[in-house]
Amino acid sequence: MARHAGVSMGTVSNVLNHPAKVSEQTIARVRDAIDTLGFVRDANASSLAAGGSRSIGLVVINLGNSMFVDVARGAQTAAHTAGLNLLLAGSEDSFAVQGANVDSFNEARVQGLLLAPLQDSSSQTRRMTQRGRPVVIVNYDASSDPVCCVVVDNEQVGYLAAKHLLDSGCERIAFLGGEDEKFQPVRLRRRGVRRAMAEAGRPVAFEEIAVDELTDAAGARAADAVAARSPGMRPDGVVAVTDTVAVGFIERALDLGIDVPGQIAVMGCDRNTSAPDCRVPLSSVAMQGYEMGTAAMRLLLDEIAHTPNHVHQRVVLAPSLVVRASTAGFRGGAADSHGTASEDDSSEVVNAG
Structure with missing residues (x-):
């Protein structure tokens, strides 16, 4: 390329890396040579030279x-x-x-x-x-x-999710969480859910249902286990540790004839818009x-x-609560103290302060 432009290799280097050192006429000649020869700069070589x-x-x-x-x-x-x-x-x-x-x-x-x-x-x-x-x-x-x-x-994520169900009037709450404690977000969200339950201020049944992986299939298996119980023994509120698990739970629950949110209100925990499609828009917690x-x-x-x-x-x-249809239509108790969300696909965002 230097030979084609009639300049030295050092001049070509200056045009590419230090154009202020080269005249506009020389820059134009080198650029013409680049276009004619189809030159593409080797970024890896430049990186190695520069360290x-x-x-x-x-x-x-x-x-x-x-x-x-x-x-x-x-x-x-x-x-x-x-x-x-x-x-x-x-x-x-x-x-x-x-x-x-x-x-x-x-x-x-x-x-x-x-x-x-x-x-x-x-x-x-x-x-x-x-x-x-x-x-x-x-x-x-x-x-x-x-x-x-x-x-x-992440502890506040779990806390907001569980507190929303409590404020909605749920009386039997289940947490769907991974069994593997090595995942820090899972561990912290579980801690937040437990803290909200400890602060409930009224008698509320609480259980933890282990899921073996953080997938929609695992959520569906949890729904199978819940549906196998008599209606009075099922939770009326579920916090899933991820939105993907929550979607799997909702879809399977609907297939089994369980009304979400009429019979069970369901919360996700990470506002994952890439989670599988869900027939009921999911309440969750935005992660910033x-x-x-x-x-x-x-x-x-x-x-x-x-x-x-x-x-x-x-x-x-700080995370923030996003209320959608999977909890907004729960009929088990008082409305959410933060306000009632619109129905269908609308959302209400509540800052966590």
Whole structure:
């Protein structure tokens, strides 16, 4: 290309990387050569020469959950504002795949990494930080590790979901939660549900129904177990630890002739718009994914710019209750103290303060 433009290799490099050092006439000649020869810049080679890249990595546990899509949108907006690119990888709910994604970004020499796991990933993040690449953890409280983290208050998520059912007049509440305590969001939402039940201020029956996985099929199996009981022994309110589990429960309950929300009001917990379609619009708790992504990217950029003087931070965002038809039509008691939501597909958002 340099020969075609009649300039040196150094001049071509300046045109691509430092155009202010080159005359407009020379830039035009090099650009013409680029267009004629179909040259495409090798970003990997440029990164190796510079010892880094203009990219930030983002690894999320599951791109099927719309919250992580929102995290990516927020992170991408903040990255583009800073003149950086965002590279995204989903881990398909696999800790091993997550580790491979982290290593791939490490090998690509990204400037830093945003990581949204479901369990402790300190061994993976250390492989990044030991090579001078900062990491910010998203949607997982990693305050015990020397990294920044941005989380939504998952205990408050469970608390809001259960309290809404209590305020709606439910008298027999069940929590559908994963058996595996290694998943921090599941563990914290369970704690929040239990706290709401302890503060009920009136006699309310409470049980926990274990689900073996966080899928709609697991929710359907829980509905089978509930439907096998006599009507008076069934819960009249259900908090599912994820929206996907909640949708599976609702769809199977409807198939079995159980009225949702007339007989059982159902709450989800993560406002996942990518969950399977549901005949009854689902009440849930919004997780502030976009805000998490934006805040995490800002922390990462600050650490990149101010290492080693950067002070690690833990940012906690408040969730909010979204009331829809799966609870708004419950006939078992008084209306929600936050106000009655509209019917059908409308929503009422109640801030968690």
